[in-house]
Amino acid sequence: MGTFKIEGGHQLKGSIQPQGAKNEALQILCAVLLTPEKVTINNIPDIVDVNKLIKLLGKLGVKIEKLSKSTYTFQADEVNLKYLESDQFKIDGRGLRGSIMIVGPLLARFGKGYIPKPGGDKIGRRRLDTHFEGLIKLGAKFGYSREEQFYGVEAKKLKGAYMLLEEASVTGTANIVMAAVLAEGQTTIYNAACEPYLQQLCKMLNRMGAKISGVGSNMLIIDGVDSLGGTEHTMLPDMIEIGSWIGLAAMTKSELTITNVSWNDLGIIPSVFRKLGITVEKQGDNIYIPAHTDGYEIQSFIDGSILTIADAPWPGFTPDLLSIILVVATQARGSVLIHQKMFESRLFFVDKLIDMGAKIILCDPHRATVIGHDFKSTLKATTMTSPDIRAGVSLLIAALSAKGTSTIMNIEQIDRGYENIDERLRAIGAKIERLD
Incomplete structure (x- = not known):
């Protein structure tokens, strides 16, 4: 079983190109x-x-x-x-x-x-x-x-x-x-x-x-x-990977450019991240994320009620990115309700984020309320196991933002969906090591 050893708390910088979908x-x-x-x-x-x-x-x-x-x-x-x-x-x-x-x-x-x-x-x-x-x-x-x-x-x-x-x-x-x-x-x-x-x-x-x-x-x-x-x-670039890199940039307060993203095929993905307060700039066919040194603030609905982000069939928000949205919300200013409608076990990885210090209330198998830390309290490093592809990458993003050295086991799950992820992250400054 493969393992990632991750030293968190470092800002990243540079550009990264998404893999094929x-x-x-x-x-x-x-x-x-x-x-x-x-x-x-x-x-x-x-x-x-x-x-x-x-x-x-x-x-x-x-x-x-x-x-x-x-x-x-x-x-x-x-x-x-x-x-x-x-x-x-x-x-x-x-x-x-x-x-x-x-x-x-x-x-x-x-x-x-x-x-x-x-x-x-x-x-x-x-x-x-x-x-x-x-x-x-x-x-x-x-x-x-x-x-x-x-x-x-x-x-x-x-x-x-x-x-x-x-x-x-x-x-x-x-x-x-x-x-x-x-x-x-x-x-x-x-x-x-x-x-x-x-x-x-x-x-x-x-x-x-x-x-x-x-x-x-x-x-x-x-x-x-x-x-x-x-x-x-x-094939198109992978929109799930693009969303993952947006979340990674925000959580690590990093300045990143995601290249050749095929903007016209991203649907509402950029606007959903913007609702979390993340700056997503279109530069040609690239996405530019500036360093969010002052954090990011979750928007409310127009009537002032708490924001809810839910998955839906296209052109709704893809369920594959709800795990990323959830982990990014843990360091935002404000609160958000994540509603995973399609799969009843996909939110069960939040216990690992709670162990890291995140404020999350798992309401039921489909809904979780996240109260953001606003970076006033960083996540703490821990040892965890990747349960599936998307949860695994969410935990990886959490580890890269956390204080200390984390270990993620069962990384074969992450390898199922992300190409040479450790090498590509090291190229933009991440402290990540693959152990056998």
Whole structure:
């Protein structure tokens, strides 16, 4: 188990460039299964979850060539479907939640798709109903082995259908879209997710020959085609990492520039940080955060009531950044209510922040009230364990701002979503060491 040793209390300075988007990569990589032609993908992040999916594709028979650090080509012209029924696949697929998105492409192109119950963050229940209900409406037959926790869908030919999704699931929408592009006739997906990463997937599929309209809205209309061709695709910068660096700059009173952020795809992320009193300046396609030497003050609602920050489907605030918002609020002037609606276990890491001296009231599994210290009382160093990707980075930010030397264990969770994070932080002045 890896460990970070962090000496906190140091100001950072310089610039940092976000990696390619993790959540986009998991969708885009699955889409290469839709064509026998070569697909080139740029700006792939070198992180554990993405590398696991690339290895899974290789075991499926996809020909993979690494052209540079972040550019690969994929060609799925000799897919090994027997691997899907092997014991090894049940092990490999279980280790990565993003593996669920191979089901739609495999079903559409080969008439069958299987997946073991996938793993991922321990942040609460994450239902797969949306995925399979959508595929069933396209004509697939669904099977589930409760004993092996193994899912399967099969269909001789998918047919377009109208569907109103029960939830605007990003991965569920992606899976259904990838199946529908090769279905016979027209498919309408209402209450579809419309995150920038889902838009990127749709744009890539259209370049491959798909016919998807309504991209960016919550109603997608897909006219099925017989086949798709190859293409080249470049992934967006990771908006969750961008938000993490904004929070890091504020908590450590550091002057940082975050480069090449694709401002138009950040939605309300900058404005939510501004509500905490953080200065977020647009400089071209960069974000500039000045050193908040006098701290930052949380705004109130227009009627004077306490600010509430809650997650919501896009264009609402992404749930992946609520952990960052919470830790940043611990040193603000004022109070804020954090409302995590989507996952009932995601706020349970706050006990570690309380141990560091933060003033947090965990109201219930979904809500926490944070009373900011205004830097009059710094967080104290401690030893902690990373429970998931986002909580792990939040604890890392807390440790970098704290007085003393902290230890974070189980950093494999952080490595699942952040590329070479210790090296990149050292480059801007952080005192962080990776221990085996």
